Amino acid sequence: MSIQNIIDTVKQFGSVEATKELIDLQQKMLDAQQEIQSLRNENHALKEEIIANKNMVDIDDFLYNKANPAFRGPFCHGCWGIEGKLVRIIFQDTHQKSHNQVYICPACKGKHGSIAPSEERIDKILD
Numbered sequence: 741m742s743i744q745n746i747i748d749t750v751k752q753f754g755s756v757e758a759t760k761e762l763i764d765l766q767q768k769m770l771d772a773q774q775e776i777q778s779l780r781n782e783n784h785a786l787k788e789e790i791i792a793n794k795n796m797v798d799i800d801d802f803l804y805n806k807a808n809p810a811f812r813g814p815f816c817h818g819c820w821g822i823e824g825k826l827v828r829i830i831f832q833d834t835h836q837k838s839h840n841q842v843y844i845c846p847a848c849k850g851k852h853g854s855i856a857p858s859e860e861r862i863d864k865i866l867d
């Protein structure tokens with residue numbers, strides 16, 4: 741017997757107080773169902789975040805994704821750490837005589853100045 745059936749039965753026999761109690765109980769069940777769904781959604785998102793974090797690898801301060809060889813980076817540490825977004829950083833030619841390379845994040849404009857690891861080193865670590 742559903743709660744609605746109980747409500748209908750109580751209404752038929754005229755117990756106003758019992759009807760109010762059942763309506764209140766039904767509302768609490770609906771609230772609990774919504775809370776369960778919300779927690780399921782959050783749980784799913786957190787599981788995906790854990791999987792994504794396991795796939796991220798730091799090589800010489802450059803961030804790479806080992807899960808997708810076609811989209812492996814380097815990515816912005818800041819955008820990944822704060823927003824969970826994979827934003828590929830872009831090499832910027834500064835025309836300086838320094839050996840350091842400067843990479844810029846097109847989203848947060850963060851600079852990533854360092855010497856990027858070689859493709860061979862990246863392949864060795866990610867494979």
Ligand SMILES: [Zn+2]
Nearest residue numbers: 816819845848
């Ligand atoms: Zn960024």
